[in-house]
Amino acid sequence: MIGDMNSTIELAERGAARIEWIRSRMPLLARARDELAVSRPFEGHRIGMSLHLEPKTAVLLETLVAGGAEVVGTGNHGSTQDDVVAFLVRGGMTLFGRRDDTLEEHLAHVGQVLDSRPDMLLDNGGDLAAGVVARGTADEIVGGTEETTSGGDRLRGELAGAVSFPMIVINDSLLKAIGENKHAVGQSVVESFMRITNLMVPGRRFVVFGYGWCGRGVAHYLRALGGKVAVVEVDELKAFEAALDGFRVSEAEGVAAWGDVFITATGHPGVVTLETIGLMHDGAVLANCGHFPWEIDVEGLRAASTSRREIVDAVERIDLPDGRHVILLAGGRMFNLAGTEPKGNSLESMDLGFLLQTLSLERVATGAATLTPGAQPVPDDIDRTIARRMLGELRADS
Amino acid sequence: MIGDMNSTIELAERGAARIEWIRSRMPLLARARDELAVSRPFEGHRIGMSLHLEPKTAVLLETLVAGGAEVVGTGNHGSTQDDVVAFLVRGGMTLFGRRDDTLEEHLAHVGQVLDSRPDMLLDNGGDLAAGVVARGTADEIVGGTEETTSGGDRLRGELAGAVSFPMIVINDSLLKAIGENKHAVGQSVVESFMRITNLMVPGRRFVVFGYGWCGRGVAHYLRALGGKVAVVEVDELKAFEAALDGFRVSEAEGVAAWGDVFITATGHPGVVTLETIGLMHDGAVLANCGHFPWEIDVEGLRAASTSRREIVDAVERIDLPDGRHVILLAGGRMFNLAGTEPKGNSLESMDLGFLLQTLSLERVATGAATLTPGAQPVPDDIDRTIARRMLGELRADS
Amino acid sequence: MIGDMNSTIELAERGAARIEWIRSRMPLLARARDELAVSRPFEGHRIGMSLHLEPKTAVLLETLVAGGAEVVGTGNHGSTQDDVVAFLVRGGMTLFGRRDDTLEEHLAHVGQVLDSRPDMLLDNGGDLAAGVVARGTADEIVGGTEETTSGGDRLRGELAGAVSFPMIVINDSLLKAIGENKHAVGQSVVESFMRITNLMVPGRRFVVFGYGWCGRGVAHYLRALGGKVAVVEVDELKAFEAALDGFRVSEAEGVAAWGDVFITATGHPGVVTLETIGLMHDGAVLANCGHFPWEIDVEGLRAASTSRREIVDAVERIDLPDGRHVILLAGGRMFNLAGTEPKGNSLESMDLGFLLQTLSLERVATGAATLTPGAQPVPDDIDRTIARRMLGELRADS
Amino acid sequence: MIGDMNSTIELAERGAARIEWIRSRMPLLARARDELAVSRPFEGHRIGMSLHLEPKTAVLLETLVAGGAEVVGTGNHGSTQDDVVAFLVRGGMTLFGRRDDTLEEHLAHVGQVLDSRPDMLLDNGGDLAAGVVARGTADEIVGGTEETTSGGDRLRGELAGAVSFPMIVINDSLLKAIGENKHAVGQSVVESFMRITNLMVPGRRFVVFGYGWCGRGVAHYLRALGGKVAVVEVDELKAFEAALDGFRVSEAEGVAAWGDVFITATGHPGVVTLETIGLMHDGAVLANCGHFPWEIDVEGLRAASTSRREIVDAVERIDLPDGRHVILLAGGRMFNLAGTEPKGNSLESMDLGFLLQTLSLERVATGAATLTPGAQPVPDDIDRTIARRMLGELRADS
């Protein structure tokens, strides 16, 4: 077992090293850590959490612990970074899960988190809240936060009524839509396109599907870098906005033969169909940045192909019966999290999102009475506090 | 009286000539005119109207008449264009008012409109609706439209309950916010700054007050033309948005000495104070594009001045006791409607806004039962119809 | 004659008023005026000049007089502004010409300028230099400046050898290309398009002919305002530059049906042909900003038309036999100098150009020996001095 | 030795795999390969070459071989990629050198290339040309190309006269300045900044040193992504250009405390001094993209530091005695070639640069008589041919 111990120590060291740079560039959490270390709002609370376990999340968890929290948690299935877990466990947190967990193992870990009887939840997709409801232990919960819009939908849908405690939905914050979905995803998508493909952006023809928060960001940043950008959007009001923003706005068929790179950002399935792909020119590039890997009909495409293979990391060449080929990035999954050493959203945008988490959890701990049961947006004063702090950190006034 | 008749004919001819170009570039209204000439939804309706009487409005009124309406109306105080009125009256409308009317005369005209017992209202600022309520003739009214947000506020405030008929508030439409407040005002403000001052934009330092729809447009278009732009905004969420959009964001004092041109777009009084002006450099330029002439403290400024005079059209030099001077555009009134031959918002943006009017009035005439009493937004399907038509007219897909 | 005198006084007053704002915003010339009033480099020199006589030129001439010069001059044919002349004559200059002069009268005025036996020239198009050569009085001339590239070509062509004195060609300066041709014309063209037509820029489809200094500016500023811009350019290196700058780059036929507004900036004749116009959609707008009114085939177009008439100032509707019509701005002449109250290039860009004139004339007066006979570029140290001063006036460092 | 053979095969396979994607996205070279395979201009020629040996170069070399060339070459010291070499050697080229060569070994390889008695040169920095001159074998050389400006300077300086054969200097081409220095480096620098640091670009304050081709690109792309950008430039004409392009333009001291990230692109030593660093705020980031690692005073900085260490790949934290620290990227070497998996310039920009090489070498082989001895620019018709082909490949007209 000594070998194991050594390798755990090594793992934890590696985690520590990777977190250092990141922590040093998350000043909003740093300040919160200092403040919470004095006020200790989470003293006596056990926070059950379920969130992507990577270095940025580690800085959030350190902040909660500094505020007195006991953290018991697990990651998302398949994305847990073992060195980060090793580092955090060494620091005293109770975390379940490894990168290679099977789905059953993962679900067992969610159960273990609930077994620990947390009285606060840091949820992601509604799994913890649903578990609490299923176990009938909702009255043990002071409240919590939910990271995603789809978790929020679940709280307002199937779990409505059953969730007797306040759950603040982080992703509904306008701050997050602007800071993360528009600007951070926009930046991350152009960075990833360049990093993965090494192709030239200026003068290239891009088609962006969706002109919501993410699509707006992607379309703007691609054009800013000299790309020619067309937008496909089913909502005519957003299509109108895109047109006045100076973009070509068309149905997919109208730009399929024109476009060179096709990027989906709609959150909806089946957006790029086999039919549309049939109109594209030889060598067209397909990529998705929406949450689910369903926006491009990858299955249909692969089924229709005569051969396919990964040429370089995250770049798959798919040959079609008519002699054309298309290039699929990251197998249709979020391509800004793919390829060698993906960075994901910028540190500052995550700092912002995690301060939303931190101050919302603090509100739950210290002012649950000011909240209502069930899903609700981030309290306005928290949004404003964070906006002000972020303006300060950016030194926006100079 | 023959002289008078001649001059009226001449006036009407002049009006006709000025309207021709404008009408030819309002394709949304042209199409509506054709359609309404067939469906005749306003047959038997008398529309009492109060709206800025200038060439673009004329095209709206022609459209309503083509749809069968009888139009009885008056303009805004002080902005009525006599040639346009002469032209429209010759065409059969009943319009009261001249450019030089006193305020009493103007109010009398509003009364005259109501005297005609209209059954529909095309209102502006709530004056007609308030008059109807005051006269107790609300039950004669099928419904109508209100152009402005402040009129909408009045309908929802002092007139709430008393207004038993539906009033669709045009300015609340997102289409209008984007098409007019952001893009058309943005365009118009940069055009007017260049037209009035003949100053260079690239490299110049602008401070924009307000980052609402108009402020966003103004800030973006100035920067697009190479200006260096700082934003002053009291709402921290919008300030945050401006910062991520790449603008310097500061309190007024932080950029008063830096800025060279100061443009207000807040809708609030007293935004540029004497104190802030006291920090500006010699020759700073002050301009407002908000609705009311109260955003810059013009009275205070003039009172504090040692001398002042209009150097060229809409450009006033105001000398201050400490030897500095500032330049005030258009006396602090909306400077994009000032100077020699101001053009106002682009034809297409007005075409859009007036189609919102037309289709909303059509809905009132044909589907009042689908509406609720009092102020309400433009029905969603109308917004979407117009967005689609505008995309078509723009040939956005090419 | 008292009436005449009165009207001259009135005219001079009007000129004075129009010049005041302009003079107050030409700080480079203001500083030069102060410096030259001390050094008096033009003491004893008579400068024969021929330059567009409008308010900005007046500030240049005042500066030369402050430096001790005696000015004897005339304007361009057809563009002389009588009030400006009246003002300058009152101040002691000898100026010939009025707005309504016939071509003969104008040529006679050029002769009168030469009759005065100037020893320095401020030339425009090479007319004065050619006159001096023709009269055989070249040895009386110390040297001078030539404003235009075509004047420079003449000096290097037909007049080569015959011009025994140094002539500094102002328009060859890189400073001028950037400050005037690119940025000032770009700004002026978008301003004029909006001012003359009142059409919306964002989302509109523009085709720019030529991607030289002017074309680059026009294309960039139109796109900056949200326009969709294609470039037509015969030089493949510049076409390549335009493509990497993100523009669509095509032959005229490829974008004739796509475009909505066509703007020429090539300096070459016959760029927009009847054939290309034949491909345009109904209502296309044609405009030129090149120096000569020959870039659009206006004659051919008018000859082919079934009817035509000016709808509003500088906006001509030309109906074609096939039922389509096109809109021609300013009759194909530089449309940024057309319409009601054109402003021309920004004050600061003219300040820059005229300081080039002033310091070049100073160099001729004080250091002719350092110059060579005939056409030559602005001495490098003058370009650099002016660049530094302009950076200072712009407060570029803040 | 079987192990060795196996590992070489494996190495060559890896090289082949890495080259496939790249080759598939270099269409200009693909077309040249097809054409040269027919015309065989290099038949009977041995090209001695010295160029960075990485996958993109491999595609160039394949093209020369397709044209009949025998290639004998070596790489730059320290940057040779062994798998690429293995792949090319397997294909029949004679290449010397490995990544780990000492400087002596590298210089010996240059000698080996010359020992092979090439009759054409593909040079880089002038080493081969200088070697030929030193050996007195210049008369064996038909001619060649020189990749770099500094090699060109050497040919025009110390080697002037001695080089009796034509050497076409690739880097002097305007095409390359625009396509590579401005756009490709601009793109690569923003990509690398994001990839290496994971920091947010919008709203961040950048100071760019130099406004030459690279600096222009860097400044424009950073601003396009929402960065606030100041420019430091010693040449006042370029400083003026930057100011009119809307950048803040300042001396280093004026923006040292303001800036957050400092990027050098001047080609000159000692641009960021210890003095300037002394004014920066805690945590400022320093990076260089100029060719030599001398623009930031790294030695002085490290000498002055209390401690320093690499936190993550290419990110070095340097602590200063006064308690502040700075972050140095890539040790002051070109940071767009640093970090994990740097991509370097975009494939299309390299395709362009290598077609310049190919067609220039073809001209040397087939038309040396049309060239002059010594350094000279790329023949104009080649530039134009390539511009046209690139426009075609970009499908710039759509």
Ligand SMILES: NC(=O)C1=CN([C@@H]2O[C@H](COP(=O)(O)OP(=O)(O)OC[C@H]3O[C@@H](n4cnc5c(N)ncnc54)[C@H](O)[C@@H]3O)[C@@H](O)[C@H]2O)C=CC1
């Ligand atoms: N890659 C990343 O790092 C991130 C990804 N996301 C994901 O990106 C996706 C988009 O998010 P938001 O922009 O915030 O959502 P949104 O709801 O604001 O925008 C989506 C837009 O797509 C449009 N749309 C729907 N179906 C379409 C179709 N068939 N064709 C064209 N347009 C269509 C909708 O009308 C809407 O305007 C979501 O899946 C979200 O989870 C969000 C944040 C980070």
Ligand SMILES: NC(=O)C1=CN([C@@H]2O[C@H](COP(=O)(O)OP(=O)(O)OC[C@H]3O[C@@H](n4cnc5c(N)ncnc54)[C@H](O)[C@@H]3O)[C@@H](O)[C@H]2O)C=CC1
């Ligand atoms: N409107 C104004 O206020 C001003 C007008 N100008 C005028 O603008 C014109 C252009 O000036 P610059 O841009 O400085 O000249 P330039 O020589 O830099 O650019 C002209 C460009 O047009 C291209 N060209 C020539 N024939 C063409 C054709 N048939 N189709 C497409 N492109 C073609 C050339 O290749 C060249 O790139 C000149 O006539 C100049 O006098 C200059 C300054 C002010």
